Amino acid sequence: MVNGIGAVSCYQLESTVRRSFIESRELVELARELTELDGLTGLNNRRTYDIYIDRIWRQSRREQAVLTIMFVDIDHFKAYNDRYGHxxxxxxxxxxxDVIAAHAKRPLDFVARYGGEEFVLALYGSPADPNLYPExxxxxxxxxxxxxxxxxxQIPHDDSTTGEYLTVSIGVAVILPGARRSLAGAVQMADEALYQAKEEGRNRVVVIQTGDSKFRTGRFRARKPSAA
Structure with a gap:
């Protein structure tokens, strides 16, 4: 009888330990999601992006691999919110x-919500066969x-001056990291490409790459205030 009681007690103790372990793992996973992921979209958040982009920049420089940074901004999103509600x-x-995430398919590709209606996509290496297409x-x-x-x-946007449906502008920087190039400068290139896309009428893609003479990092945006 004593042995039976002991067996039951051991089982209950083991069950409690297992349950506590599972709950602890769930709490750890929840904490990870809260610190790494954007609560609304489920994408990586800005904090995670800052950590990742620094690491992938250093890896690109070591391996002399092309890095593509894309800033994606929803056109006239404030007007959309004002008309249709939050x-x-x-x-x-x-x-x-969800659409942006589907375009980050390879192991080192990365997508995050950068802030508000702006997203960032980082692609390690060329997104297509470099033997067929330049980077x-x-x-x-x-x-x-x-x-x-x-x-x-086809999300309706009646207050958009770009079209009847919701659109995005995309600024792209294509960089081959080197000893004399900085991550901050690369990000600024993508930011300036996005600004140029907006200046040219939105709903378009602007691509710049290292050495493009019509962009001077850190000066282009300063000439005119950005429109919402």
């Missing part, structure tokens, strides 16, 4: 995020496919 705005952010053309093709994929959602 719940519709949240639903739209999630729908757009800048491959990046443009990838970005155009992404832009068209979001347009294909």
């Amino acid at each position: 719940q519709s705005g949240d639903d739209t952010l999630k729908a757009v995020a 800048n053309e491959a990046a443009r093709m990838h970005a155009e496919t992404l832009r068209e994929g979001i347009a294909a959602l």
